[in-house]
Amino acid sequence: xxxxxxxxxxxxxxxxxxxxxxxxxxxxxxxxxxxxxxxxxxxxxxxxxxxxxxxxxxxxxxxxxxxxxxxxxxxxxxxxxxxxxxxxxxxxxxxxxxxxxxxxxxxxxxxxxxxxxxxxxxxxxxxxxxxxxxxxxxxxxxxxxxxxxxxxxxxxxxxxxxxxxxxxxxxxxxxxxxxxxxxxxxxxxxxxxxxxxxxxxxxxxxxxxxxxxxxxxxxxxxxxxxxxxxxxxxxxxxxxxxxxxxxxxxxxxxxxxxxxxxxxxxxxxxxxxxxxxxxxxxxxxxxxxxxxxxxxxxxxxxxxxxxxxxxxxxxxxxxxxxxxxx
Amino acid sequence: xxxxxxxxxxxxxxxxxxxxxxxxxxxxxxxxxxxxxxxxxxxxxxxxxxxxxxxxxxxxxxxxxxxxxxxxxxxxxxxxxxxxxxxxxxxxxxxxxxxxxxxxxxxxxxxxxxxxxxxxxxxxxxxxxxxxxxxxxxxxxxxxxxxxxxxxxxxxxxxxxxxxxx
Numbered sequence: 001x002x003x004x005x006x007x008x009x010x011x012x013x014x015x016x017x018x019x020x021x022x023x024x025x026x027x028x029x030x031x032x033x034x035x036x037x038x039x040x041x042x043x044x045x046x047x048x049x050x051x052x053x054x055x056x057x058x059x060x061x062x063x064x065x066x067x068x069x070x071x072x073x074x075x076x077x078x079x080x081x082x083x084x085x086x087x088x089x090x091x092x093x094x095x096x097x098x099x100x101x102x103x104x105x106x107x108x109x110x111x112x113x114x115x116x117x118x119x120x121x122x123x124x125x126x127x128x129x130x131x132x133x134x135x136x137x138x139x140x141x142x143x144x145x146x147x148x149x150x151x152x153x154x155x156x157x158x159x160x161x162x163x164x165x166x167x168x169x170x171x172x173x174x175x176x177x178x179x180x181x182x183x184x185x186x187x188x189x190x191x192x193x194x195x196x197x198x199x200x201x202x203x204x205x206x207x208x209x210x211x212x213x214x215x216x217x218x219x220x221x222x223x224x225x226x227x228x229x230x231x232x233x234x235x236x237x238x239x240x241x242x243x244x245x246x247x248x249x250x251x252x253x254x255x256x257x258x259x260x261x262x263x264x265x266x267x268x269x270x271x272x273x274x275x276x277x278x279x280x281x282x283x284x285x286x287x288x289x290x291x292x293x294x295x296x297x298x299x300x301x302x303x304x305x306x307x308x309x310x311x312x313x314x315x316x317x318x319x320x321x322x323x324x325x326x
Numbered sequence: 327x328x329x330x331x332x333x334x335x336x337x338x339x340x341x342x343x344x345x346x347x348x349x350x351x352x353x354x355x356x357x358x359x360x361x362x363x364x365x366x367x368x369x370x371x372x373x374x375x376x377x378x379x380x381x382x383x384x385x386x387x388x389x390x391x392x393x394x395x396x397x398x399x400x401x402x403x404x405x406x407x408x409x410x411x412x413x414x415x416x417x418x419x420x421x422x423x424x425x426x427x428x429x430x431x432x433x434x435x436x437x438x439x440x441x442x443x444x445x446x447x448x449x450x451x452x453x454x455x456x457x458x459x460x461x462x463x464x465x466x467x468x469x470x471x472x473x474x475x476x477x478x479x480x481x482x483x484x485x486x487x488x489x490x491x492x
Contacts (some may be wrong), residue, residue, distance in 0.1 A: 002377040006333040009355040009401060039358075039397045040378040050333055054402070077391075101467030103385055103392040103445070228466035229380065 022202035072111030091218025095164035118155035153193030163253035189260035219320030257292035345413030382468035385441035411440035432481035434472035
């Protein structure tokens with residue numbers, strides 16, 4: 001049996017109060033929203049807080065002034081099913097709908113998926129498993145078991161919604177004990193498997209703001225072993241604008257190929273001013289796949305995952321450009 | 327790890343509404359809803375599987391939507407309407423899904439069945455005549471290692487047809 005550890009559970013009424021509790025308790029406490037990733041990790045003792053602070057309900061999904069404002073505890077299922085969001089930003093809505101499985105999307109939140117812990121085959125294991133093989137840098141140990149000579153942790157960013165938000169130029173609203181600030185999603189992450197978030201640990205993500213200008217085309221394609229549940233082995237998010245047949249803007253970001261969601265500006269820049277043809281799409285996908293560095297710490301082989309990055313970027317560009325074609 | 331057991335246990339008076347019945351329990355806050363259903367309420371129809379959110383056998387309905395009871399704290403379920411497999415039948419009359427599953431052999435070892443019945447019930451409320459793809463999508467979070475799923479999908483179709491005709 002995998003029981004949760006003994007914990008204190010606090011239910012502050014507001015996000016500011018939740019931030020204040022965490023600021024006070026420091027590393028002894030963690031936020032919990034939907035709990036779909038946190039609880040399994042706690043059962044495996046990947047974290048050892050003695051207190052959980054519930055993120056209070058931050059609901060609401062509305063369109064205003066050319067953007068969507070979505071409360072951080074809106075569930076992935078709610079975002080994926082929202083007709084307005086699906087029509088305006090299908091890439092983002094589909095990314096939310098491709099996270100995990102239906103019952104987990106009914107509990108898991110958008111804020112939670114943006115802040116989801118990085119993953120690694122040597123880390124997402126029970127305490128006993130990790131002890132038997134020797135603990136890793138990310139928890140309880142002092143070397144990285146994937147790259148033993150490396151001074152850093154290479155756990156993989158596994159959010160589907162983060163790259164989908166990034167290509168929109170989205171931002172998150174963060175609440176601290178003394179007020180709110182807005183931070184671009186692109187600035188929310190750090191290239192480190194352990195310290196993967198750039199926000200203060202006590203800051204609560206309260207909302208996400210997604211620009212949705214008219215005519216923006218979006219797509220997200222996810223690679224995983226089982227279409228019904230798995231974390232991404234790679235993901236490609238694309239947002240583009242066209243003037244007739246000519247690309248006037250394009251952003252590409254990748255999931256699960258680094259410790260942070262990876263935007264590849266070269267790929268988007270290459271397409272600007274060009275027509276979308278088999279050749280240009282393929283060349284852009286080639287550029288996008290270049291900086292992807294999958295390591296041998298997730299499902300299937302990393303050589304294959306690396307090759308597939310080009311394929312899914314190509315599919316994502318096509319999906320964005322022709323929403324009806326899959 | 328060791329210091330965990332030195333921590334005091336926070337117990338809270340917790341009000342749960344399960345299958346239409348109100349319960350007031352004094353519970354450790356870190357006990358999962360799955361453990362509370364099985365160990366405190368003796369509702370052992372909800373099964374204990376992977377406990378990590380991967381298998382779906384502990385599925386219950388929370389305000390009508392399938393969620394995993396192994397990943398919920400009882401206090402998170404306060405004020406919500408919970409349905410377990412024990413709440414499917416009305417008195418002695420089985421739910422049409424239960425009848426169809428029995429008739430078509432959609433349960434073999436039966437361990438995944440309670441979770442699948444509940445996920446299917448939520449689907450039929452939302453979409454009384456689902457397509458085959460709709461059924462597959464709705465049951466995507468529930469693993470079955472015996473049937474190969476075909477009989478399960480056929481049983482959901484049969485129940486849906488009978489409920490539409492009734």
